[in-house]
Amino acid sequence: MRVNLPQLAFSHRFLLHGILATAALHLSRFKRDALEANSYMTKALHHYGIALQAATQLMTELDASSGPALYLFSNVCFTFTLGLGPKRGDLLLFGENGISDWLAQLRGMRSLLESKPEILRHADLSPLFEVSIRNMAHTNSGIDHLSELREQISRVGPPEPELKTYSTALDQLSERFDVITSFSRASQVFPQQVFVWVYLLEDDFVRLLQHGKPIALVILSYFCILLNSIGPSFWWNRGWMEHLLSEIYSSLNQEYRIWMQRPMEETGWIPG
Numbered sequence: 001m002r003v004n005l006p007q008l009a010f011s012h013r014f015l016l017h018g019i020l021a022t023a024a025l026h027l028s029r030f031k032r033d034a035l036e037a038n039s040y041m042t043k044a045l046h047h048y049g050i051a052l053q054a055a056t057q058l059m060t061e062l063d064a065s066s067g068p069a070l071y072l073f074s075n076v077c078f079t080f081t082l083g084l085g086p087k088r089g090d091l092l093l094f095g096e097n098g099i100s101d102w103l104a105q106l107r108g109m110r111s112l113l114e115s116k117p118e119i120l121r122h123a124d125l126s127p128l129f130e131v132s133i134r135n136m137a138h139t140n141s142g143i144d145h146l147s148e149l150r151e152q153i154s155r156v157g158p159p160e161p162e163l164k165t166y167s168t169a170l171d172q173l174s175e176r177f178d179v180i181t182s183f184s185r186a187s188q189v190f191p192q193q194v195f196v197w198v199y200l201l202e203d204d205f206v207r208l209l210q211h212g213k214p215i216a217l218v219i220l221s222y223f224c225i226l227l228n229s230i231g232p233s234f235w236w237n238r239g240w241m242e243h244l245l246s247e248i249y250s251s252l253n254q255e256y257r258i259w260m261q262r263p264m265e266e267t268g269w270i271p272g
Contacts, residue, residue: 005072012069014054018076021048025083029235048080052101059108067112074105078195083236086243091220093198094210103206106199145177146170149222152259153215162213165204169219172200173226180229191234194226214256221248221263228267245269 009016021044028040055073058066081102082092089096093103144150153166176197180189208216227241245264249257249271264270 001075008069008072012066014051014058015069015073015076017047017051017054018073018080021045021051022076022080022083025080026235029083044080052077055105062112071109071112074102074109077105078102079236082240085238086240086247089247090243091209091247092240092244093201093206093220099206103198107203110199143174143178145174145181146222148262149218149259156215158215161204162208162215165202165208166215166219168202169205169216173197173219173222176226180226188231189229191230191237194230197223197226212251214252217248217251218256218259221245221260224263224269225266241267242269246271 005015006019009019024040024044024047028037028044031037031040051073055070055077058070062070081100086092087095090100092100094100099107150167150170153163153170157163158166176194179193205216205219209220221244224241224244227237227244230237232238245260245267246269249260252260
């Protein structure tokens with residue numbers, strides 16, 4: 001990311017704009033002078049707008065030349081969008097304007113990897129793919145980390161299609177808990193290990209979230225436990241866990257707020 005990404009960006013201007021956008025955003029977050037911070041934020045939004053427009057157009061005419069750069073831009077897009085910080089009504093995966101930019105880019109890259117993996121066989125990207133493969137590896141400890149939540153959902157008895165979607169999301173989330181539990185004993189938890197859950201999420205689950213289904217929102221609150229496990233050195237992640245729990249809590253009635261007891265206890269978040 002420090003050497004190969006900038007070198008590739010000199011051949012793909014949209015990726016270069018993406019790097020400049022993220023660098024300016026990073027600076028804006030740590031400048032104490034308000035005028036200076038605003039100046040960097042203006043630069044960040046300017047470069048990001050150019051990058052996103054160009055990348056979106058290229059997604060429709062993908063080839064072996066643009067594939068690696070688009071893959072890297074999806075990483076830049078993720079960092080930039082989260083680095084902007086949470087806003088009211090923003091539930092990470094979507095906001096008032098629909099699906100988040102970073103999630104749209106991520107879904108596009110997932111489709112690309114599934115349908116045309118040969119496009120991304122690029123020497124400079126091989127270390128990233130090796131890391132991704134390790135982070136997405138399935139575990140088989142046999143432990144269900146979310147058994148109590150499953151029982152609560154079962155007692156409510158949602159419609160069969162919804163129940164199937166919830167069950168799949170819980171299976172994937174429990175697996176992430178498995179990975180984080182075993183990994184964090186030895187060293188730091190990395191964002192890729194946590195956000196694999198979002199990468200694997202079914203579109204149906206995201207739609208249930210957008211429709212404000214309380215069970216889907218509660219499941220997302222459990223994801224906040226994993227968000228909280230990411231080290232503080234990742235500046236773009238700061239504030240998201242607290243924001244998400246607050247947004248979810250305010251969207252639920254008293255019955256479902258009780259379901260959030262475990263995320264609240266394990267993160268230390270308190271309403272109000």
